[in-house]
Amino acid sequence: MRLRAINLDCPDPPALAAFYQKAAGLEPHPESNAEFAGLICADGLVIGFQRVDGHRAPRWPDQTVPQQLHLDFAVDDLDEAEARLLGLGASRPDHQPNERRWRVLTDPAGHPFCIVKG
Known part of the structure; x- marks a missing residue:
C-alpha cells in the first residue's frame, strides 16, 4: 500500500490548485476540472482539491x-517564502507558535499550512 493522493475540500478547486501550483511549482493533473483539480508531485503523489458546496474554512487556531x-x-528562508506566499494570496494568522522555526499561513480557501525552515 502506498499513499496516492491528499485531497482538500474547497469552494473553487481550479483557483486553489492554481495557488498551490504557483506556490510549490507542481504540475497540474491532466484531468482537472471545475469539480476536482489536482497537482502532481515529483514522486507521483497527487494533491487534490474537490468542490464542496457550503465549504466552511478552518479557523486557525x-x-x-x-x-x-x-x-x-x-x-530555505522563512521570511522570503512567507513574503512570496502572501503575494500569491495566502494569509498570516496572528497566532504563530514558533515563528523562528516555522510559520503558519492559510491558503485562499482558509486551510492552514506551514512553511518550515530546512
Whole structure:
C-alpha cells in the first residue's frame, strides 16, 4: 500500500490548485476540472482539491471549524517564502507558535499550512 493522493475540500478547486501550483511549482493533473483539480508531485503523489458546496474554512487556531489536516513545506528562508506566499494570496494568522522555526499561513480557501525552515 502506498499513499496516492491528499485531497482538500474547497469552494473553487481550479483557483486553489492554481495557488498551490504557483506556490510549490507542481504540475497540474491532466484531468482537472471545475469539480476536482489536482497537482502532481515529483514522486507521483497527487494533491487534490474537490468542490464542496457550503465549504466552511478552518479557523486557525480556533477549533470551532477544525483544521482537519494541513500541509508542511520545507523552505530555505522563512521570511522570503512567507513574503512570496502572501503575494500569491495566502494569509498570516496572528497566532504563530514558533515563528523562528516555522510559520503558519492559510491558503485562499482558509486551510492552514506551514512553511518550515530546512
